[in-house]
Amino acid sequence: MVTSHQIKFPTFMYGTAWKKEATVQLVKNAISSGFFAIDTANQPKHYEEPLVGEALADLARQGIGRDKFFLQTKFTPVNGQDHRIPYDPSADLAKQVEQSFQSSLKNLHTDYVDSYLLHGPYSYPGLGDEDWEVWHAIEKIYKEGKAKFIGVSNVNPIQLQLLTEKAEIKPMIVQNRCYAIQGWDRSVREFCKSNGVIYEGFSLLTANVPVLHDPQVEAIAKRLELTTPQVVFLFASQIGMTPLTGTTNEQHMKEDLKALQYQLTSDELAAIDTIAEN
Numbered sequence: 425m426v427t428s429h430q431i432k433f434p435t436f437m438y439g440t441a442w443k444k445e446a447t448v449q450l451v452k453n454a455i456s457s458g459f460f461a462i463d464t465a466n467q468p469k470h471y472e473e474p475l476v477g478e479a480l481a482d483l484a485r486q487g488i489g490r491d492k493f494f495l496q497t498k499f500t501p502v503n504g505q506d507h508r509i510p511y512d513p514s515a516d517l518a519k520q521v522e523q524s525f526q527s528s529l530k531n532l533h534t535d536y537v538d539s540y541l542l543h544g545p546y547s548y549p550g551l552g553d554e555d556w557e558v559w560h561a562i563e564k565i566y567k568e569g570k571a572k573f574i575g576v577s578n579v580n581p582i583q584l585q586l587l588t589e590k591a592e593i594k595p596m597i598v599q600n601r602c603y604a605i606q607g608w609d610r611s612v613r614e615f616c617k618s619n620g621v622i623y624e625g626f627s628l629l630t631a632n633v634p635v636l637h638d639p640q641v642e643a644i645a646k647r648l649e650l651t652t653p654q655v656v657f658l659f660a661s662q663i664g665m666t667p668l669t670g671t672t673n674e675q676h677m678k679e680d681l682k683a684l685q686y687q688l689t690s691d692e693l694a695a696i697d698t699i700a701e702n
Contacts, residue, residue: 434461654683
């Protein structure tokens, strides 16, 4: 369990993308199922951040306070937004980050977040001036103690290496979509492991549907008396990843968490690690 400022870093997170008006109830269901880490973003196109805050406010009224939760949100650049941009798009980038962050605090009814991420770099394949301006603004939020961890999502190895080498405050978290066909994002994961960066993997199921029906995974699931999604989450956890799940099924929420109580053998880990490459 990684800590920063005595904040426990979760071993599993609940993701709130694409939940729309169901967000309030689903966040409550996730927490009642045992999740304490919630991932969101100030991006109305895909997330209902104010409804995450509404769920947390309802729980606070029941005596379950802010200190019980790990909240992670993101600054999303203009090119990732629809017409509902939660900051002034004509402002300079540092101001956009500041406005978006203040909006997130208001949405989530809090005066700090546990983790704040850049939703994705502006440039490709490296980093440009816009990326550095935004990262400096995120560093400022960290220095002020308003975010306990900072990081970046949807990042490639070149961008991550540049940030790690040249930033004043290095990224502490990477959150990437994880494809089995790419060795479960092996190049980025290995960089993270070597540089003490926490790796969060999302779309572990939706990006890898064939893996869920692979005979090897089905055989492992049968041995452990688990479902194949549980096996994927267990694999992710054992190779050092913090997995995200976005299930809307309360039973699946409980099953996903329960999966981490089991253990895959080294041979099973190696088989799943290369499953789509073979």
